[in-house]
Amino acid sequence: MIETTITIALLLMLAAVTVGIVRVRGLFAAVVLLGVYSLLMATLFIVLDAVDVAMTEAAVGAGVSTVFFLGALYLTDTVEAPSSRGRFLPLLLALVTAGALVWGLSDLPEFGSPEQPIHKQGADYLARSIPETGIPNVVTSVLASYRSFDTLGETTVVFTAGIGILALLRRRRGEGRN
Amino acid sequence: MIAHFSQIATIFLMVAGLYVVMARGNMVKKLIGLSLFQSSVYLLYLLPGKVIGGTAPIIGAGFTVYANPLPHVLILTAIVVGIATLALGLTLVVRIKEAYGTIEEDEIIAKETPKTRNGPGRGGDAA
Numbered sequence: 213m214i215e216t217t218i219t220i221a222l223l224l225m226l227a228a229v230t231v232g233i234v235r236v237r238g239l240f241a242a243v244v245l246l247g248v249y250s251l252l253m254a255t256l257f258i259v260l261d262a263v264d265v266a267m268t269e270a271a272v273g274a275g276v277s278t279v280f281f282l283g284a285l286y287l288t289d290t291v292e293a294p295s296s297r298g299r300f301l302p303l304l305l306a307l308v309t310a311g312a313l314v315w316g317l318s319d320l321p322e323f324g325s326p327e328q329p330i331h332k333q334g335a336d337y338l339a340r341s342i343p344e345t346g347i348p349n350v351v352t353s354v355l356a357s358y359r360s361f362d363t364l365g366e367t368t369v370v371f372t373a374g375i376g377i378l379a380l381l382r383r384r385r386g387e388g389r390n
Numbered sequence: 391m392i393a394h395f396s397q398i399a400t401i402f403l404m405v406a407g408l409y410v411v412m413a414r415g416n417m418v419k420k421l422i423g424l425s426l427f428q429s430s431v432y433l434l435y436l437l438p439g440k441v442i443g444g445t446a447p448i449i450g451a452g453f454t455v456y457a458n459p460l461p462h463v464l465i466l467t468a469i470v471v472g473i474a475t476l477a478l479g480l481t482l483v484v485r486i487k488e489a490y491g492t493i494e495e496d497e498i499i500a501k502e503t504p505k506t507r508n509g510p511g512r513g514g515d516a517a
Binding site: 213215216219220223224226227230231233234239242243246249250253256257260261262263264265268269272273276277280281283284285287288289292293297299301302303305306307309310313314317318320321322323324325326328330331334335337338341342348349350351354355359362363366369370373374376377380381383 | 393394395396398400401402404405407414418419426429436437438441443444446447448449450455456457458460462464465466467470471473474476477482483485492493494496
């Protein structure tokens, strides 16, 4: 029961931070609030027993991504211009999306119940990990052994993004010389 | 309703991100909204993996109930891919700022519109 209570408390805090991010006009404040959001999200991941994901989210979401945003703000503007476009259509589309998603929730199983289909089907990595790989941390054995091609694809994406960033920044330096 | 509270809260976070992406013209703010959306999808994946009374999926003596490890692996990959695409997006924003002198979408459109009117041959070549 305590897990459910902490989950609800953290979700309410996340919702409050989100309202702050949507309403605030200064980009610096929005970026700092996004760091707070990521840290709350990492705490929630610990409550959900996803410790590896929580560590990654705290390091990448709250750390590296905040640094990237601050770097981009340094090179651009820190204040958002008041928007001239209408708010009605985006709000309507967001509400319709929310309505469709909430409508789809009624078929989903209850939070935290062991009767959910996700725990009953698919490869039972929890039972196979120790005999087949000898690694007690099942997330590690799935990431590096059973689904290692996924991880290879992931590093390919990161490599491609790195090439793209270098190409964009190099072009910028070349234009600066001319 | 209370059984699905966590999913409903996740949908709220997701829709808030979607609204920021659609309603705001500032490109950094759009990327912030995209990050909000992305994080809520991580949460949506991890929520069903949790078992009340369970522990983290690290096999040890004295524990029998574990969370499902598969969503954790998928989301680890998604977080790293997310930061890579975010960095690329921010680099594009910096380049746009240098090329147009602004990162507001409305101002960029206003700067682009007279150009296409003056040179009708440019856009018509493809068609």
